Amino acid sequence: MAKEPHPDRDLIQGEWTERTLVEKLLEPVEKPPPRPWKVVLAVGFALTLAWLYAIFVTFVQGLGTWGINQPVAWGYDIVHFVWWIGIGHAGTLISAILVLMRQNWRDSLNRVTEAMTLFAVLCAATYPLIHMGRPQHFYWVMPYPTHMALWPQYKSPLSWDVLAIMTYLTISTLFLYLGLIPDLALLRERSTGWRRKLYGWLSLGWTGNAVHWQRYRAVYVLLAGLATPVVISVHSVVSMDFAYGLVPGWHLTVFPPFFAAGAIYSGFAMALTLILPLRKWYRLEGVITERHLDWMAKVTLASGLGVAYIYLLEIFIAWYSGEPAEWAQQLWRMTGPYAPYYWAMMLINVVLLQTLWFPRFRRNLTWLFAFSILANVGMWLERFVIVVISLSHDFLPGNFHLYHPTWVDVTLFLGTIGFFLFGLALFIRLFPPIAVAEMVHLFHKLRGH
């Protein structure tokens, strides 16, 4: 019986059988790693050590080693916290929202972006912890009965944040792990020695029982449905940490959608930054096709346009509110000492973003890679604008002060980038960066078996 070819047929390109496809997808785990992998691992490891040293300095000498002071009491630490949390969002978006929408192109991308989410959220979570003046009391943010008879204040977004981040970390870890279980079982049967033991334990004895598969799919889709509102809620709650403050430039009701759009934008940009080299180094062009990249670029464009719109809206609101401090803050951003940061942000996230309208730019992988990095520079600048520039200029001119980060601040940032790369490099060496079982399932669907 001749069947209509599947419309998404070209999502897997090349001549494959199930076996060769599986072997291709397991190459990062089973074959010796390519040279660039070793470089990433080494650089990541070195930066991770530097990071640990900066944390050591912070713990031994205190927060005085950072550039934070009054009025800029939230500096790089919170800038980077928000930056990392935002980056995590694409992973959940690709894996959860696109499952619900039955988008076949997610299957090539979800594993590596879910891993990206996990490490990004881990990096993010360290900042509020070490930012606490007394990090040994971090557990005070949790509701537990104490001899001081105190409870967290649940009318404060900072308390919401704790639970939002923890829920996000839990659900993204479980989602990643659940997706990994069938692949771990396959790896268990294909490996020997300590790897077989590791995969054996982690696969929980998954046998591939067809009834188990049905329940597994039901739970997987259910978790996707639950993760979807969590993605939106997490960055909305993060934005409320700001919006509840009276600081000019923070006190805006538009913040939740603003942060959510920015998170998806930066997350997709980071996903492109990771996937483009991965695709090249491991020769995955057959399963991460130009169509995948084109779609990712389109989502980046769509979410970026949301961000750009709110930049313009912020200017309008600052003027329209008739609030002198708000308008002064806007002028401070545009003409003050931090103006280069503001205009660089506008250049990237408003002007350069428009290149993604054109297929010629979207399909130029060099530009796409360059832009994906630029977009995260732009999103870093946005968080700098929101956190630091707003705080440096509040109500009374006598309070205005600039922010001067120290080497500890910078090292903490480079260190988390290192830890992120180090973690991801180890991850793709131990676990397949593309979900094998899902790709083979997709292969069946597309080739009409």
Added chain:
Amino acid sequence: MLYGYMAYFDAPEKLLAALRALKAKGYRRLEALTPNPVEGVEEVLGGDGRIPWVAFFLGVLGAGLGLFLQVYTTLDYPHNAGGKPLLGWPAFIPVTFELTILTITVGIFLYLLYINGLPLAAHPAVRARGYAEVLLDRYGVFLYATDPRFDPEATRALLEALGAEVEEVRRD
């Protein structure tokens, strides 16, 4: 001792046809082992309608716990935050929502392990030489020798007639 037969098929359609035939013949103690989900298997082997209900129950539990946590802590340590009502419920929504999701996620994951009998330390099918292939590109049916209908010759003949390659799985 004979554990049973492992029958290998090279396409999901053949597996489904074989499962239907085996069920019609009255075989009960069998498991289908597949590298990825096979559509339609629930019609033969029975689906599972409990998962959404368990998730709903967990959600109600999580929402209740989340709301209780906040109401209780607020009453236990009353604090005037900007003159807002003591039990101003809109402020309690985000934490209630997050705890609802957290409870469902963790609970349903554990429930999935429970109904699937995981973690599982040993399974007779793993002893089959071709077991690794049913996680890769073949579709297996494991028929337990304890099935009342099981007969070494007749069962093997039936499986082979259904297009399977049959392997005997024994304890060494």
